[in-house]
Amino acid sequence: MSGSPQTLGGPSRCGRVLGPSLDKIIKNVAWRKHSHLVSACKSALDKLDSISDSSSDPAASSSTPLFAFSLPDAEFVLQPLILALDSASPKVVEPALDCAFRLFSLGLIRCEIDRTSPDNPSLIMRLIDSVCKCAGLGDEVIELGVLKVLLSAVRSPSVVIRGDCLVHIVRSCYNIYLGGLNGTNQICAKSVLSQMMIIVFTRVEEDSMLVSFRAVPVAELLEFTDRNLNEGSSIQFVQNFINEVVEANEVASTPTPSLESHNGEHPNLKADEKCDLADGEFKEGPDSSGYSRIREDGFMLFKNLCKLSMKFSSQENPDDHILLRGKTLSLELLKVIMDNAGPVWRTNERQALALVFVKVWGKQYWHSHNRRLRFLNATKQYLCLSLLKNSALSVMTIFQLLCSIFKNLLLKFRSGLKAEVGIFFPMLVLRVLENVLQPSFLQKMTVLNLLEKISQDPQIVIDIFVNYDCDVDAPNIFERTVNGLLKTAMGPPPGSTTTLSPAHDHTFRLESVKCLVRIIKSMGVWMDQQLRIGGICLPNTSDNEISTENLGGDEVSLSDFELHSEAISEFSDSATLEQRRAYKLELQKGVTLFNRRPSKGIDFLISSKKIGHTPEAVASFLKNTSGLNETIIGDYLGEREDFPLKVMHAYVDSFNFEGMGFGDSIRYFLRGFRLPGEAQKIDRIMEKFAERYCKCNPSSFTSADTAYVLAYSVIMLNTDAHNSMVKDKMTKADFIRNNRGIDDGKDLPEEYLGTLYEQIVKNEIKMKADTSVPQSKQSNSVNKLLGLDGILNLVWKQTEEKPLGACGVLIRHIQEQFKAKSGKSESVFCAVADTAILRFMVEACWGPMLAAFSVTLDQSDDRAATSQCLQGFRHAVHVTAVMGMQTQRDAFVTSMAKFTYLHCAADMKQKNVDAVKAIISVAIEDGNFLQEAWEHILTCLSRFEHLQLLGEGAPSDASFLTASNAEADEKSLKSIGITFLKKKGTLQNPAVIAVVRGGSYDSTTLGANTLGLVTPEQIGSFISNLNLLDQIGNFELNHIFAHSQRLDSEAIVAFVKALCRVSMSELQSPTDPRVFSLTKIVEVAHYNMNRIRLVWSRIWSVLSDFFVSVGLSENLSVAIFVMDSLRQLAMKFLEREELANYNFQNEFLRPFVIVMQKSSSAEIRELIVRCISQMVLSRVSNVKSGWKSVFMVFTAAAADERKNIVLLAFETMEKIVREFFPYITETETVTFTDCVRCLITFTSSRFNSDVSLNAIAFLRFCAVKLAAGGLVCKSKENESSFPEANNDASGGQDLLDKEDNVSFWIPLLTALSDSVGMMVSGLSRLTSDPRSAIRKSALEVLFNILKDHGHLFSRPFWIRVCNTVIFPIFKCLGDKRESQLDVDQSSPASSSPGAEGSTWDSETSTVAAQCLVDLFVRFYDVLRSQLPRLVSIMAGFLRSPSQGSASTGVASLMRLAGDLGGRLSEDEWTGIFTSLKEASASTLPRLSKLVRTMDRIEISGHAHSYNDSEMLSGNGLANDDSDDDNLQTAAYIVSRMKSHIAAQLLIVQVITDLYKMHQKSLSSGSIMILLETFSSIASHSHQLNSETTLQQKVRQACSILEISDPPIVHFENESYQNYLGFLHELLVNNPSLSEEMNIEAQLVSVCEEVLQIYLDCARLQSLEPVNKPVIHWILPLGLAKKEELAARTPLVLSALHAVSGLESDSFRRYVAGLFPLLVDLVRCEHSSGEVQCVLSNIFQSCIGPIVMKF
Secondary structure: OOOOOOOOOOOOHHHHHHHHHHHHHHHHOOOOOOHHHHHHHHHHHHHHHOOOOOOOOHHHHOOOOEOOOOHHHHHHHHHHHHHHHOOOOHHHHHHHHHHHHHHHHOOOEOEEEOOOOOOOOOHHHHHHHHHHHHHHHOOHHHHHHHHHHHHHHHHOOOEEEOHHHHHHHHHHHHHHHHHOOOHHHHHHHHHHHHHHHHHHHHHHHHOOOOOOOOOOOHHHHOOOOOHHHOOOOHHHHHHHHHHHHHHHOOOOOOOOHHHHOOOOOOOOOOHHHOOOOOOOOOOOOOOOHHHHHHHHHHHHHHHHHHHHHOOOOOOOOOOOHHHHHHHHHHHHHHHHHHHOOOHHHHOOHHHHHHHHHOOOOOHHHHHHHHHHHHHHHHHHHHHHHHHHHHOOOOOHHHHHHHHHHHHHHHHHOOOOOHHHHHHHHHHHHHHHHOOOOOOOHHHHHHHHHHHHHHHOOHHHHHHHHHHHHOOOOOOOHHHHHHHHHHHHHHOOOOOOOOOOOHHHHHHHHHHHHHHHHHHHHHHHHHHHHHHOOOOOOOOOOOOOOOOHHHHOOOOOOOOOOHHHHHHHHHHOOHHHHHHHHHHHHHHHHHHHHHHHOHHHHHHHHHHOOOOOOOHHHHHHHHHHOOOOOHHHHHHHHOOOOHHHHHHHHHHHHOOOOOOOOHHHHHHHHOOOOOOOOOHHHHHHHHHHHHHHHHHHOOOOOOOHHHHHHHHHHHHHHHHHHHOOOOOOOOOHHHHHHHOOOOEOOEOOOHHHHHHHHHHHHHOOOOOOOOOOOOOOHHHHHHHHHOOOHHHHHHHHHOOOOOOHHHOHHHHHHHHHHHHHHHOOHHHOOOOOOOOOHHHHHHHHHHHHHHHHHHHHHHHOOOHHHHHHHHHHHHHHHHHHHHOOOHHHHHHHHHHHHHHOOOOOHHHOOHHHHHHHHHHHHHHHHOHHHOHHHHHHHHHHHHHHHHHHHHHHOOOOOHHHHOOOOOHHHHHHHHOOOHHHHHHOOOOOOHHHHHHHHOOOOOOOOOOOOOOOOOOHHHHHHHHHHHHHHHHOOHHHHHHHHHHHHHOOHHHHHHHHHHHHHHHHHHHOOOOOOOOHHHHHHHHHHHHOOOOOHHHHHHHHHHHHHHHHHHHOOOOHHHHHHHHHHHHHHHHHHOOOOOOOOOOHHHHHHHHHHHHHHHOOOHHHHHHHHHHHHHHHHHOHHHOOOHHHHHHHHHHHHHOOOOHHHHHHHHHHHHHHHHHOHHHHOOOOHHHHHHHHHHHHHHHOOOOOHHHHHHHHHHHHHHHHHHHOOOOHHHHHHHHHHOOOOOOOHHHHHHHHHHHOOHHHHHHHHHHHHHHHHHHHHOOOOOOOOOOHHHHHHHHHHHHHHHHHHHHHOOHHHHHHHHHHHHHHHHHHHHHHHHHHHHHHHHOHHHOOOOHHHHHHHHHHHHHHHHHHHHHHHHOHHHHHHHHHHHHHHHHHHHHOOOHHHHHHHHHHHHHHHHHHHHHOOHHHHHHHHHHHHHHHHHOHHHHHHHHHHHHHOOOOOHHHHHHHHHHOHHHHHHHHHHHHHHHHHHHHHHHHHHHHHHHHHHHHHHHHHHHHHHHHHOOHHHHHHHHHHHHHHHHHHHHHHHOHHHHHHHHHHHHHHOOOOOOHHHHHHHHHHHHHHHHHHHHHHOHHHHHHHOHHHHHHHHHHHHHHHHHHHOOOOOOOOOOOOOOOOOOOOOHHHHHHHHHHHHHHHHHHHHHHOOOHHHHHHHHHHHHHHHHHHHHOOOOOHHHHHHHHHHHHHHHHHHHHHO
């Protein structure tokens, strides 16, 4: 006793703990009163001195509860401790408690404690009992010691506290809490209980005693209750107390090897203590017994807590506050358990069964998971029931706890509690949320805080919508929540009566907006996780990844992972959910329609295929569908129409009343609808019911009439007995009497009727969950539809005095609801990973969210509220934009843009500046998905920049872009600034006035109606608002445009489109045009110029149209600014290298081309030329495909009306051709072609002949370069881009190389040929160019190029040149002649060919024909196949009405024939003469038309016409006009006759000369063609001379017009003269051919025709018949006839010589025909004596011998 403290208790560890405590007990105890205690302590101390840790028997110590002590020794040394605890003396109890605490905390007590045998408790159990009893001593210190011991016992990993012992410990702590002496002890008791729950259920989770856990945070335990118990530092004291116990046990947390060797089974457990399973099939081995017992204990504790939470006060003691505190504590402990619940709680049946099906290890595996099922089932059976019962209490603390527990259920157990959540969410949350007018502040704040925490979990938000709003049999929780939050955010409706104070209303509004923001934010987070947007890739099926910050405080939410693995496999695609959602919405629509108009509702449901069209299907719908109005159902079933009547029959037939009593049957029948009020309807329903009942129970009544009457009687009894309005109630006797004789005249048994009476009177017949309490319109519709109306009303009707726990019927009804829902396939919890589900969610919530955010932002100036709204807008834009929901996205963006108030800056506030910041953030964060919404954002940025400029005092863009600005206005604009604004009371500057007055958001011009002045107050407000805008710097503004290079390919195109639209709006402003967006377009284009070509091409397609549109603007300054901006872009773009065969440079420069071609402004056109010149000359080495646009611009400039533009363009063009020609040839063929065509356009310049001549010279330069191979070396790099020309095998590689240039020669030559062709055909300005030098130069260059470089061409290429270059020139000439002839003949009076035109045609024809012949002669060997076309062209010259062209044709043919000589073949000659023949014949129809025209006109003499004009009085003027027209026509016809005669004579001359020159080369076929041609022309000339009337009119017209007559006689003479000469030549020089072709006969025939013509001219007819009177006197010829005879004399002489030259035999054959003609010649008058001489010779030498011979 007297030893030092270090030696008390001996050497053992237990002794060192027990010794000092026993010594202290001895000192503090009253020896006389507790002598046995003193004795026991001393004996124990003596015993401890003899025991050491090393001396103990390991085998014996393994079964002892005290470390290193045998069981008897343990009993001996612990007995004094138990006695001390039972002593009831605080001084004695205190050291005993401290000793017990140290034993437990140091792990010296190691055992399993159980109260399975109360009569024989174990040692440690007795110790625990004694500790628990000490709590009743009423001492504060003792209470704390008891709590410390009990917590250390539970905390010790070496002590397994089982079953009732654990419950006993918890109960003891309960008692301390409920009966504690001060607040600190009560807080400590609650904290100890909470810590115990954490320890126990952490072990349950791990199924092990060796677990780590956290110390309970004491402050959080006072969140809902017991705040009043806090006495200053109580919380800190209790926290230290808990930490001390927890940390004290850390030393003993690691078990000794003896403990570890048993695989977790406690070494003190005896074999007989190991329990067997109830099924008797399996005894748990060492690996599972301890673990399963741990969970059994946890299950039992959880169940007892749930039961404890469901205790209610009795009617005798309704104000039992102790019971209420105990209930509250139970709920708090349940909350702690739920807060720390892990995966073992969430294992559901489906997953357990799946594990069973794949098991391979036998029954143990099944049992283990069956054990786990108990926790989920316990949650359903006990915790949910507790929530249900306690939800009726009006205590705010309990409501808050219920909400907190429900939050945990939702976070962690929603996969297994789908039906329960569907009941509790409307009950706890929606009911309070939808109460807007008279809510409880604390209650609603609790709900709002709950929603805020729930909404922070993205997966929960998605799961709620998927499993409830997309489930037909579940409430629309998500939609109702959003709508409820909207109502709260909007506040009470105007004019309504409310109990809310303004402060409370403001708080509600703010919190509801927060919740909405959290919801839309969570939707966005979930979407980002699924789509992996951004750099963070969060798992989409785990809730434990959500940070504690998101869930509030240090609360850690573990995932409800069980729901994902099973659900995704079944409902992974959103299509199924979409169908369910659509089905549900349509079904709700049908139900709502049915409740208003039942027939239309049924028709709608049938047409939409929600129900079948048969009466049975409709009856099933009415019977089983929730939400239908029971009264409406009854009315519909009572209708007499055919279909409703069939439905009623089917409805009644669906019931099975077999074996049921009549009262139960009618009660069961009427539970689904309310009987209608109309007697006839009731009659029809009851009649069918009676028939069905008798059918199910055939022996019940004699007939159905009995059942029918009795049913009516029962209905009347039910109304009578349960209607408060009925005073005189029906008695049993009355009821029996009323039903006498109804059974086919007999009475039903009185006992039967009496029993039926009692049933009805005691238990009213009513519908399911029938209630007379009226329900609000808003909440009741959805609740009713989902079957929740009865539950909610029954629950919330209860009061605390009459708790729900007393209503067993309701509990059973709710449980039936749970079972019914869990039995349906739709009740399976499902999850989706497809983000398409968000579309349906957005459709449900975007409208309420938009309204809530917009109204709050508009009405509130609270920074917190507006900040939340703007966040909501940002998240909403993010979700809708990424999901591609254009309408919703644009709605949110537009609302944000309107709230910037940039359109009315004078009204701006801080919230509007924040809106600007928010919209900038949206642009940066979600730019890839904004699409068309970019326009609203960019409009805001434009307006913001405008305000910034005004604030800085910078002059507006209008001062530079408006041409009409006066100098004074410019000065005033430059002086604008903030300082200046402050000095002025009012400012009458239009720009400032417009901004201050503001306008609507949609107006393109701010302050369009700026009538009147602005006030100083408005100016002051505007100034202060400009200061607000300083919060946003230029960096943020410019960052959007710089950030554009990070946009994806689709987004950048949309961005550029929007920017162009905004810029267009700025520039088109009539009062204040601006260039902000235009400058940003240049920046954006520069930033994005390095994108891939496919994307950049799409961008430039938009920008190109924009630049063209603005470049053609009527505002010259704007157009100039745009063109200069385009120049800057082009310069930057040309810095980039373009590969061959690409066309993007051309596309890039195309706006210059279009504006150049369409702009009416000379300044713009000149600017474009200068821009293009600068770009080309500075970036010439980089220009590739851009050459095409360059030359197109210069082509347009060459045709410009301004001389300076033409000269400027040609100056650059000259430099390009002279110095940079090799760069042109690097590109494709089209570029070279465009260069040539550009030069051709310059040839038609009318401002400067030197330009035209130089352009033509450059064309020849191009040809020289081309011939020299200047293009070959470059083009070979792109050899594949040009097709190889077909060449002969003999051509070799040189020919191939030459053919490579085909694609370059053709454009050049075609261009040259086009210039000539257009010149001749009138299709080009070159045609009317008065400068002959230009015309000749172009033609000469073309043919010189061909002659100089034709040797480089192959035969196929020459043919191509002929077809595409040469012949089209002359074809155009021919077409022109033909068309001109047709026009002239159709209106000859209007045609008067001028001398200059004729000269031009002749000159052009001569040059062209000469060049063409020279070319053919030079390259005849190559072009021989084209000879027919050449001859045809020459013949065309002969057909020309111009005598000069015909002469050209003759000369050309003669030259061609002369140069080719004998190189022409017979066939070629034949072709030539055939063409000449056709040329001659082709002019005859046109002359015939002229002759007919001359016949139709009247030509009168001038004097006669004058006399007529005097005689016709008033008609003289008209006759003069007619005569003038006739004379003009006659003059035209005379001219055409002359041309025609000249052409025919030229043809005669050509064929005559050709024959003379090449008669030896001609075949008989060619001779025959020549004969036919001579004959045709001679006949035509004779026919023309025979038209006497025509000749008279022609001579008369020529006389009047004083012009020469057409040489008709000459034409005839020459035709016959050449014909005779040709025949005579043939006869003389080619006798054989003459004989073959009978030339002699033809010659005689022609001579006879000539003689007859001569005689006709001399007016001498052939010898008349005998019976005619003889003319004895012939009058002499007139002067005209004599002249004609003189003209015909040579022809007659030729004919007479030809006749006289015939041989005598030949003459003899033809003399019969010749002799009369010769005789007449003798008789007629002659103008020359030569005729008579020749006649004399003929008579002497030819006729004489013949006469003499006879």
